[in-house]
Amino acid sequence: MCADTTADTPQDLPDYKDTLNLPKTDFPMRAGLPKREPEWLARWNEIAVYDTLRERAEGRTPFTLHDGPPYANGHLHIGHALNKTIKDMIVRSHQMMGHDARYVPGWDCHGLPIEWKIEEQYRKKGKNKDDVPVIDFRQECRKFAEGWIDVQRDEFKRLGITGNWADPYLTMNFHAERVIAEEFMKFLMTGTLYQGSKPVMWSPVEQTALAEAEVEYHDKESFTIWVKFKAEGASDLAGAYVVIWTTTPWTIPSNKAVVYGADYSYGLYEVTGTPDDCWLKVGEKYLLANKLAEQTFAKARLSDDQWTKVRDVETAEFEALSLLHPLAGVEGSEGEWDQPRDFRAADFVTDEEGTGFVHCAPSHGMEEYELYRNLGMLEQVITYNVMDDGGFRANLPFFGGKFILNRKGGEGDANKTVIDKLAEVGGLMARGKIKHSYPHSWRSKAPVIFRNTPQWFASIDRAVGDGQDTYGETIRTRALRSIDELVKFTPQSGRNRLYSMIEARPDWVLSRQRAWGVPLTCFIKKGALPTDEGFLLRDDAVNARICEAFEAEGADAWYKDGAKERFIGDAANPDDYEQVFDVLDVWFDSGSTHAFVLRDREDGTKDGIADVYMEGTDQHRGWFHSSLLQACGTKGRAPYRNVVTHGFTLDEKGNKMSKSLGNTVAPDDVVKQYGADILRLWVAQADYTADQRIGPEILKGVADGYRRLRNTMRFMLGALGHFEESDRVDPADMPELEQWVLHRLAELDGIVQEGYRAYDFQHVFQAVFNFCTLDLSAYYFDIRKDALYCDGDTPRRRAARTVMDLLFHRLTTWLAPILVFTMEDVWLDRFPGDASSVHLQDFPVTPAEWKNDALAAKWAKVRSARRVVTAALEIQRTDKVIGASLEAAPVVHVEDEATLEALKTVAFEDLCITSGIELSADPAPQEAFRMAEVPGVGVVFEKADGEKCQRCWKILPDVGTHAHPATCARCSEALG
Missing domain, CATH: 3.40.50.620 (HUPs)
Known part of the structure; x- marks a missing residue:
């Protein structure tokens, strides 16, 4: 490793600091992204990067x-x-x-x-x-x-x-x-288009139908009631009550039927006793699914000894029955519910919850709607009791003008009014509340209802x-x-x-x-039914006129006076059609x-x-x-x-972000504090296919990783100062260490491009980041600092700088899609120019011949042995035996012959950043340092022998014997 140029030099020895090839770059250590990023944005706008790429990409x-x-x-x-x-x-x-x-x-x-x-x-x-x-x-x-x-x-x-x-x-x-x-x-x-009247998800707050895509599910507390329908017919079951359970009391006024499961087991039960404050009476009989009878009576607050089973009931017996709505014949009902309710089997009934019977309001439930549609009975069972605003029609007895939801989406007065009325007329068996997942509009966040309305369907x-x-x-x-x-x-x-x-x-x-x-954009024939031939006007000329008008005037053309006449033209009599709005x-x-x-x-x-x-x-x-x-x-x-x-x-704790919780992270805040590249780096590091977490501590970690990567780029830029094409060395003529770096680049090229094609940015960034921090900063750069700073114009230094150039072009482009601002900063530091931009580059073609698995296998052995040496020296440094690794010249005992031969073919002392190393095939003595994960390698510490070169700080026996005072042979030659 080269001399620490900040150290004091004895007065009687030359100061060689100015003779070193120290890094030359204006690339700042501190990024200053929040302030500088807008400048790059303005620059990209000036040079029209996106448009330039389109021009250059013609034919791709x-x-x-x-x-x-x-x-x-x-x-x-x-x-x-x-x-x-x-x-x-x-x-x-x-x-x-x-x-x-x-x-x-x-x-x-x-x-x-x-x-x-x-x-x-x-x-x-x-x-x-x-x-x-x-x-x-x-x-x-x-x-x-x-x-x-x-x-x-x-x-x-x-x-x-x-x-x-x-x-x-x-x-x-x-x-x-x-x-x-x-x-x-x-x-x-x-x-494909048709008009139908069926239950759709309806937002009373927004007063419009919603599609499934516009609905999200949240927990909601709902009223739940057990309602009694009296059985009639020529059967001993007449007079018994069929009980239904529902979480939507407001649909009871629209009930048209009760259904049961054809294959379930049912029974007739009798009340034999009642507690205080109970709606049931002794002697009343109830029809219930046997599996659910006990829990149903418990909801009515009956103990096990207050009801008894009379007999099992075959579902075939239900065919002789019809049911009375609990509001049938009630004073003031104006006959609204007097007609008997339909009673039949249906395949959507369950005996897992409820009573084994299901209340049917086909205007407010899709399964019930489809059941009666398939039976051809929709006209008998469809109601229009609920208006656009979620209120009951004004003339509905007892409930007219009551609302399911209030204007803000909270509980209205409809459910309570229905429950109170049922209780008043003896129609309730039990009541309660339940918290369950319920559909809400994802815009208003208010609950929705199912409501039968005429709508257009595909x-x-x-x-x-x-x-x-x-x-x-x-x-x-x-x-x-x-x-x-x-x-x-x-x-x-x-x-x-x-x-x-x-x-x-x-x-x-x-x-x-x-x-x-x-x-x-369609017209319907007045007085026609949706099922009638010619209900919809289908005419190519009409459609063409609409399209022409929309192209020129936009969809507002549909709402202009005379639009119907204009668009229908002579295709039909406009007076015969209604315009859909x-x-x-x-x-x-x-x-x-x-x-x-x-x-x-x-x-x-x-x-x-x-x-x-x-x-x-x-x-x-x-x-x-x-x-x-x-x-x-x-x-x-x-x-x-x-x-x-x-x-x-x-958020950082895995909670959903909410303004009310105060745990939101606004992009603008992150950009102002850290810069957009830190936000982009957070995205790249996350597994976006799952839920991601973000918060202050996570962003601090991202910023720390960014600084490490930035330092790697800065070192590269410094090493490439004044690099000329004439300095380039052919890979075949490079030392093995440089060839190993090229091998790693060839491996990475495949990983990067495969990752980008698979949209796996996390894998791309992790691979490149680990390469930069582990293979480069902590290994290759650390080793080659000495050659870069202290060598003269040697093949080794030129090879290292050539590799730096090859690294530069690949790392800046590979990372440019992620760190768009930082890689532009790196690129312009080296290639300033009015039209220069990393974003106008392609990934460089990486020659396949760079990949050398045999060389990589050899250098894996070398690197493992180096780990043992550096770990051994770290102990000596911690114990203050030495201050720097250049003070050491350890003996390395290697049992494996192939590993020993590999170490002999490389400058192993340079790789370990020591002044000397002795390699030995002898068994390592007892005191040798070993690492369990690298068996067969032992290190015995020895201090380097000789004097310290005042230029590179290596301790060598020949220091002071050359033309330049207090230098080693290499440094003296570099000085000329």
């Missing part, structure tokens, strides 16, 4: 990551930062691996949250939304979205995200609105009839086959999640009862992006199919899902080849 194989659009309202959260950074790493790495890697960022612009914000502004001004012309209202929604797009674009760019920021896609652009309508009309023309099991049947005739078949045959999933578990959702999902509810969106589910908007982004843009793809869709795991029920359904309905297959999924971001 395209690679397109299609951006799942974030919603245009609010500042970015940490999940946005994670998502966009992963996407950026994918795009940048594929560009540097030789692709034309395109990235068009986009935004989802329509939908309820923006409507709410505008309505909120209206309320503050005392305005009523319904008094505002719909086009004016839509224009305000558009302006609101535009404002947040500008904010979010700047925040994304600050994270170092590359892409076509000058021309992003927006679902509210006129062309996008035209294509969304056009894609919808394909469903219209192929017969059938996923009806033959599409568009001639694109390679993967099946129906949307569901096409989607499932696409998942199995066309799409690769990262992680693979995403495949199972999406497949199971598609396999079990109902038809797609396309309509929303809102104003800000793309309308369902529902808007499309926003998931249809974003699901259609493959058409107006991938298919229609010049920077899209020829086949309208993306190489990668990458989003969070919640998008298996969101964008991945809707894009798959939409594309299978219009182009017959999935719009993507790869689906990459990341998990959620948690």
Whole structure:
């Protein structure tokens, strides 16, 4: 190792400090990222890096990551930062691996949250939304979205995200609105679209239908009741009560039936005694599933000796019975519930909980709806008791005007009113509360209800009839086959999640009862039923006129005066048709992006199919899902080849982030404190396929690792000062140590490129980081400092500098997709220039001949032996026997002949940073230092013999015998 140039030199000896080849670099130790990163952003903008790459990449194989659009309202959260950074790493790495890697960022612009914000502004001004012309209202929604797009674009760019920021896609652009309508009309023309009245998830707070993708599940405390339905009929069971259990008391006024399990065991039970404050009476008889009878009576507070089983009951006996609603004949009911309730078997009944009987309100439950639809009895069982706002219709006896939820989504007065009425008329057996998982709107966070309303659906099991049947005739078949045959999933578990959702999902509810969106561009015949021929107007000329108007004016054209007459034209009599004003589910908007982004843009793809869709795991029920359904309905297959999924971001303790808990981490705060590269490095170090944790301590650890890596780059830059092409040495002429480094580079090249192609950034970074810190900083750099600083123009020094150059080009480019700012800093330190940028480079081609497994095996033995020597010297240093390893010249005893021969062929004293080493095949004496993990190597400490060279600090016998005073032969020669 070279001399410590800061040490005092005796006055009678020369000071050789200025003769050393010390590192030359202006690359700062402190990164100063928060302050300096914006300067690089401005520079990239000036030299148009993204556009330049597109020009240079002409003729390359395209690679397109299609951006799942974030919603245009609010500042970015940490999940946005994670998502966009992963996407950026994918795009940048594929560009540097030789692709034309395109990235068009986009935004989802329509939908309820923006409507709410505008309505909120209206309320503050005392305005009523319904008094505002719909086009004016839509224009305000558009302006609101535009404002947040500008904010979010700047925040994304600050994270170092590359892409076509000058021309992003927006679902509210006129062309996008035209294509969304056009894609919808394909469903219209192929017969996939239909209007149906069935239970859908409905948000009373938002007053619109919701799709499964718009629902999340949270715990909710609900009322639960056991309700008595009296049996009637020619049977000894007449007069007994059939008991149902429900967690939705508000659905009891809409009850039309009770069902049972055909294969379950039932019994007739009699009450023989009652405690105080009990709704049951002695002598009353009850029909219950035998398996559930005991726990049901316990809910009614009966002890085991207060009820008895009369007999078993065969389910065939139920066929002679009908049931009375508990409110039948009640004064003031106006006959609303007097009709007997249907009583039949159904396959969705369970005997695992409840009573063995299930209350059916087909207007509020999909299983009940499907049961009576299949029986052809919907007209007899569908009710319209619940309005858009979640309130009972005004003329419903006892309950009119009561609300299921209040305006903010909390418990309304409907459940309590129903329960109280049932108790009053003797219709209750028991009551209670239960905490269970319940669907909530993911926007308003309020509970939803199932409610029967006329809605527009896309059938996923009806033959599409568009001639694109390679993967099946129906949307569901096409989607499932696409998942199995066309799409690769990262992680693979995403495949199972999406497949199971598609396999079990109902038809797609396309309509929303809102104003800000793309309308369902269709017309229905007045007075016709949805099942009638000609109910929907299907005409190519009408569709063409709509598309032309949307392209020029946007979807607002649908709401202009005379729109119906304009679009129908002479295709039919406009007076015979009604115009539909529902808007499309926003998931249809974003699901259609493959058409107006991938298919229609010049920077899209020829086949309208993306190489990668990458989003969070919640998008298996969101964008991945809707894009798959939409594309299978219009182009017959999935719009993507790869689906990459990341998990959620948690705090340091593994808790979900929440503003109320105060444990959120804002990207802007991280950038201001550490810089965007630290945030990007956190992403790269995390296993994004699972949930990730972030917080102050984790970020401190990331920053510490960053500093170590930065020091590696700084050392490299210093060693390359004034490196010229004439200094380059052919790898075949390099010392074995340098050839070993090249071997490691060849290994790493495969790991890095394979990792980037597999979107495994964690593996890439760990491999490169370990190489930098363990193979380079702690090994190769440590060894070669002496040659770099103290050699003259020797082959060894030129070889080391050549390796440094080869390392530089690979490390800076390999790490550039992750540390976009830092690697630019490193690159420009060495290659300053107006148009210079690491992001205009490709990964260098690494020659296959660099890989040398035999050499690597030899140097593995050498390195193991070195570990024993350095560990032995560390003990001497700790005991203050020596101050530096150059004061030592140990004897190394090596039992293995092959290892000994390997050590003899290298300058082992240089590798161990000692002034001398003696190698011996003799058995190691008892006092020798050994390491259990490196058997057969023993080290006996000896001090170096001779004087200290005042230039390199090696202690050698020849010091002072050369032309230059107090130097060794090597240093004297270097001085000339």
